[in-house]
Amino acid sequence: MKSRLVASLGLALVLLFGISAHAQAADKVKAVASFSILGDMVRQVGGDRVDVTTLVGPDGDAHVYEPTPADAKNLAASAILFTNGLGFEGWMDRLEKSSGFTGKVVVASTGVKPRTMVEEEGAKEETITDPHAWQSLANGKLYVANIRDGLIAVDPAGKAVYEANAAKYLDEIAKEEEAVKAALAKLPEARKKIITSHDAFGYFGAAYELEIIAPEGVSTESEASAQDVAKIIRQIKAENIPAVFMENITDYRLLDQIASETGAKIGGELYTDALSPADGPAPTYLDMFRHNIETLTAALSA
Ligand SMILES: [Zn+2]
Numbered sequence: 001m002k003s004r005l006v007a008s009l010g011l012a013l014v015l016l017f018g019i020s021a022h023a024q025a026a027d028k029v030k031a032v033a034s035f036s037i038l039g040d041m042v043r044q045v046g047g048d049r050v051d052v053t054t055l056v057g058p059d060g061d062a063h064v065y066e067p068t069p070a071d072a073k074n075l076a077a078s079a080i081l082f083t084n085g086l087g088f089e090g091w092m093d094r095l096e097k098s099s100g101f102t103g104k105v106v107v108a109s110t111g112v113k114p115r116t117m118v119e120e121e122g123a124k125e126e127t128i129t130d131p132h133a134w135q136s137l138a139n140g141k142l143y144v145a146n147i148r149d150g151l152i153a154v155d156p157a158g159k160a161v162y163e164a165n166a167a168k169y170l171d172e173i174a175k176e177e178e179a180v181k182a183a184l185a186k187l188p189e190a191r192k193k194i195i196t197s198h199d200a201f202g203y204f205g206a207a208y209e210l211e212i213i214a215p216e217g218v219s220t221e222s223e224a225s226a227q228d229v230a231k232i233i234r235q236i237k238a239e240n241i242p243a244v245f246m247e248n249i250t251d252y253r254l255l256d257q258i259a260s261e262t263g264a265k266i267g268g269e270l271y272t273d274a275l276s277p278a279d280g281p282a283p284t285y286l287d288m289f290r291h292n293i294e295t296l297t298a299a300l301s302a
Pocket of ligand 1: 063132198199200218219220272273
């Protein structure tokens with residue numbers, strides 16, 4: 001009699017907690033991604049099993065982000081953290097430590113061949129790693145594989161789902177890669193040069209044969225000096241560079257000035273380090289490529 005009572009009490013508790021846990025989606029893997037582009041990729045691979053939040057949201061600039069106490073709380077309650085790495089999130093170490101996060105960290109760019117460049121910082125020269133690896137779809141495939149493996153490590157029961165989602169997504173990325181190459185191959189050689197405000201298209205330019213000139217370097221942290229701007233204006237005139245492009249994460253004024261002083265046209269807005277909000281033109285990683293390619297080819301076609 002007593003054991004039956006305990007058993008049914010136990011069953012009632014299981015039902016009660018089971019229902020409330022379900023209502024809170026506690027059965028999902030709680031994941032944090034550092035910025036919106038990576039957040040979308042984690043969503044594509046994680047599907048229904050994963051609850052993803054991003055620290056730097058749409059149109060946000062991750063180079064200069066300042067984490068909030070709410071970010072630390074959110075991270076502490078998560079099982080897995082996805083970062084870009086390559087020095088993109090300079091604020092992440094401090095956030096991880098202050099939050100007491102004990103979950104798994106996945107550096108999505110693991111395996112990417114990093115681009116480095118020498119930047120002049122006043123009188124001294126510094127070798128800088130370019131963090132914008134996601135702007136090459138070949139690298140995007142490495143990101144997806146790392147995300148898949150990370151999710152399997154924290155949620156082995158979802159292995160088949162993550163593998164299937166990743167395989168489908170990798171296929172879509174491969175198709176977009178072909179489309180990007182085909183679209184850019186049609187442009188006249190002399191017009192394959194663009195200006196953006198910060199140097200976010202290094203991997204893109206290397207992968208798809210486009211020359212990129214940027215007054216601000218690979219981070220938005222430091223502003224272009226008057227000499228940098230003067231040098232670029234001379235270069236645009238000498239090389240007949242056809243168009244300058246705005247970015248969704250940076251100030252328009254510098255490029256407005258460059259365009260008006262050189263006669264280069266303003267080619268539109270490119271998405272570099274962040275997606276658009278859901279109702280904008282680039283709400284996913286692949287939409288970002290579609291939008292950027294449309295914008296580039298419209299401005300650079302002869
Ligand atoms: Zn950037």
